[in-house]
Amino acid sequence: MSMAFRLSKHETSVISAEDTSLEHLDSSVEMHSRSPSPAPLVFNPRKLRFADDDFDKDHPQESPQNIKKRSQSTATAHRDVDMSPPCQKVRALRLFNTPATPKTILQKSTSNCNHLSAVAAAANAAAAARNELSKIPDRPRSLPLHNHRTLQPQDTANVNPFTPDSLMAHNKKRCRTQFGRENLNVNTVQRFLLGEPNDEDATSQVAGNGGFGIEAVREINQQAPKRLALHDTNISRFKREFMQVSVIGVGEFGVVFQCVNRLDGCIYAIKKSKKPVAGSSFEKRALNEVWAHAVLGKHDNVVRYYSAWAEDDHMLIQNEFCDGGSLQARIQDHSLGESELKILLMHVIEGLRYIHSNDLVHMDIKPENIFSTMNPTAHKLGNSWETTYLNAVRDDDGMDSVYEELRSSENLVTYKIGDLGHVTSVNEPFVEEGDCRYLPKEILQEDYNNLFKADIFSLGITLYEVAGGGPLPKNGPEWHKLRHGEVPVIPTLSKDFNELIAQMMHPEPNERPSSMSIYSHPILSAVDSKSKLQLGLELTVEKRKNEILMNKLREAKKQIKLLEQRVSVLATANTPDPLDGQRCLRSFTRRMRTPFGSHGKFPNLADRNKNVITNV
Numbered sequence: 001m002s003m004a005f006r007l008s009k010h011e012t013s014v015i016s017a018e019d020t021s022l023e024h025l026d027s028s029v030e031m032h033s034r035s036p037s038p039a040p041l042v043f044n045p046r047k048l049r050f051a052d053d054d055f056d057k058d059h060p061q062e063s064p065q066n067i068k069k070r071s072q073s074t075a076t077a078h079r080d081v082d083m084s085p086p087c088q089k090v091r092a093l094r095l096f097n098t099p100a101t102p103k104t105i106l107q108k109s110t111s112n113c114n115h116l117s118a119v120a121a122a123a124n125a126a127a128a129a130r131n132e133l134s135k136i137p138d139r140p141r142s143l144p145l146h147n148h149r150t151l152q153p154q155d156t157a158n159v160n161p162f163t164p165d166s167l168m169a170h171n172k173k174r175c176r177t178q179f180g181r182e183n184l185n186v187n188t189v190q191r192f193l194l195g196e197p198n199d200e201d202a203t204s205q206v207a208g209n210g211g212f213g214i215e216a217v218r219e220i221n222q223q224a225p226k227r228l229a230l231h232d233t234n235i236s237r238f239k240r241e242f243m244q245v246s247v248i249g250v251g252e253f254g255v256v257f258q259c260v261n262r263l264d265g266c267i268y269a270i271k272k273s274k275k276p277v278a279g280s281s282f283e284k285r286a287l288n289e290v291w292a293h294a295v296l297g298k299h300d301n302v303v304r305y306y307s308a309w310a311e312d313d314h315m316l317i318q319n320e321f322c323d324g325g326s327l328q329a330r331i332q333d334h335s336l337g338e339s340e341l342k343i344l345l346m347h348v349i350e351g352l353r354y355i356h357s358n359d360l361v362h363m364d365i366k367p368e369n370i371f372s373t374m375n376p377t378a379h380k381l382g383n384s385w386e387t388t389y390l391n392a393v394r395d396d397d398g399m400d401s402v403y404e405e406l407r408s409s410e411n412l413v414t415y416k417i418g419d420l421g422h423v424t425s426v427n428e429p430f431v432e433e434g435d436c437r438y439l440p441k442e443i444l445q446e447d448y449n450n451l452f453k454a455d456i457f458s459l460g461i462t463l464y465e466v467a468g469g470g471p472l473p474k475n476g477p478e479w480h481k482l483r484h485g486e487v488p489v490i491p492t493l494s495k496d497f498n499e500l501i502a503q504m505m506h507p508e509p510n511e512r513p514s515s516m517s518i519y520s521h522p523i524l525s526a527v528d529s530k531s532k533l534q535l536g537l538e539l540t541v542e543k544r545k546n547e548i549l550m551n552k553l554r555e556a557k558k559q560i561k562l563l564e565q566r567v568s569v570l571a572t573a574n575t576p577d578p579l580d581g582q583r584c585l586r587s588f589t590r591r592m593r594t595p596f597g598s599h600g601k602f603p604n605l606a607d608r609n610k611n612v613i614t615n616v
């Protein structure tokens with residue numbers, strides 16, 4: 001159970017030897033901390049404790065039920081002033097033996113298995129099935145039903161509930177009843193993809209109604225009643241494939257390592273669940289994160305996903321390594337100015353727009369879950385041609401220094417949304433509340449009608465915090481004020497930016513701007529979003545690139561000239577000189593005419609030549 005507890009801010013913790021959650025860490029591992037704290041193995045604060053100190057101080061006698069009830073009331077701000085956000089407490093309750101206990105979590109977790117989409121299932125399982133498919137000579141034959149009992153775990157594949165599939169999104173109900181499963185076996189997928197002869201109308205049903213044929217459905221119902229257990233997929237990869245460099249972060253759920261892949265030599269961030277999750281109630285949470293990453297990890301402003309696997313019953317996720325650390329670490333020593341905030345907003349809103357366009361929501365946007373890269377190739381200096389160009393020239397000698405210059409600059413940064421453990425679908429939400437400091441009130445009231453706007457609120461309050469409005473309250477009057485439209489003005493920001501933040505934190509979700517409208521907000525026009533310093537730096541870099549290219553051009557021209565000269569010399573040398581021919585001829589004829597030859601008459605070559613020349 002301790003795993004569900006979050007580290008409080010005060011608990012900037014030191015990993016101790018007895019911390020079982022870190023039993024798999026090498027003792028030699030150094031903590032790579034971007035916080036100013038010099039202590040080794042000091043972690044950035046993560047989410048809150050459920051039994052939060054402040055909370056307990058504020059409400060020592062409060063019964064959890066009252067807290068929840070009060071949170072759900074729509075009482076006025078003043079009445080709410082004494083009330084604290086219940087989410088952490090409610091979550092705590094769920095973990096103990098009360099009506100809303102682990103059972104609830106587990107039930108929810110099991111019911112969430114119905115997130116299925118049959119076509120999405122087919123599409124996902126298709127990848128796993130591809131190898132098998134290639135072995136099939138002709139149209140596949142269906143397995144006799146009794147054969148299903150002998151199916152091996154490796155013949156099945158999970159269904160990713162986040163796969164964007166509009167077909168099934170429109171047939172949710174049907175989908176739930178028909179495909180209330182989390183995995184499909186390869187034969188069913190084959191049959192769906194290749195079309196079973198006696199499933200002819202099934203194929204048309206798939207297109208028209210989003211369903212399989214009756215027989216296929218029956219087959220699915222005969223199959224494994226639960227999802228592919230992590231335990232069954234355990235594989236040993238971590239030590240074999242990766243070289244562990246350091247620990248880069250610790251959250252409620254996982255420890256994140258910086259690793260180098262032994263084969264490709266690139267750096268990755270590998271997140272490993274702190275405790276074994278296979279078979280536990282956290283298995284679903286772990287899989288959720290993998291599913292979300294697999295669907296969303298392709299956008300420049302979402303942490304890229306490479307692979308995931310289960311090892312020793314732990315979940316491991318191999319992600320892009322973000323060398324700039326978390327936003328939380330970046331703001332340890334200073335708040336962000338408006339120009340930096342605009343860049344942050346521009347990047348995060350692009351990521352959110354992408355997530356939202358997949359009908360998914362993040363549900364845990366906060367500085368600890370926004371990472372950054374300082375790699376200029378990842379940064380959008382311009383269009384993608386520029387990235388391609390930079391990639392193309394990066395191996396060239398001169399670019400290394402330019403690269404270094406970019407890398408050392410704190411001003412070139414790409415922000416990426418990470419930690420997708422709370423992602424859920426808006427069509428069939430399974431909401432696991434994130435950090436209550438960043439949650440809007442409606443989520444605590446279990447109003448999930450406009451989840452997109454919950455992300456917008458969290459981003460708004462994140463901007464407010466990193467601009468200098470933090471630290472954010474976890475409960476109490478200040479917590480409520482921020483959710484009742486009483487957002488203090490940040491003096492260092494323009495009126496427009498303050499207004500935008502306040503609008504994003506509007507108490508009424510529908511009044512908050514959408515990710516799309518923020519994206520096209522005039523405040524984020526391309527020029528405005530870059531600081532003078534950044535523009536200056538980019539200009540310098542462009543000039544340097546230009547210089548290098550000009551030098552190369554000059555060098556290339558020189559080489560071409562030299563080559564041309566050599567070619568003309570060679571050409572001249574190869575052309576037979578008529579005079580030379582005459583000379584040879586004459587010497588030859590002379591030699592022929594001289595019965596003694598040259599040897600006896602002329603002791604050395606010079607004399608002989610002299611003779612020839614004389615003859616000429």
Ligand SMILES: Nc1ncnc2c1ncn2[C@@H]1O[C@H](COP(=O)(O)OP(=O)(O)OP(=O)(O)O)[C@@H](O)[C@H]1O
Nearest residue numbers: 249250251252253254256269320321322326368419
């Ligand atoms: N890809 C990455 N690149 C660089 N640092 C990372 C990466 N992933 C995670 N981190 C670091 O590790 C910390 C914990 O990661 P993450 O938020 O994914 O863990 P978590 O256990 O899911 O957290 P939470 O408590 O929010 O559930 C982050 O705040 C960040 O500092």
Ligand SMILES: [Mg+2]
Nearest residue numbers: 251368369419
């Ligand atoms: Mg996190």
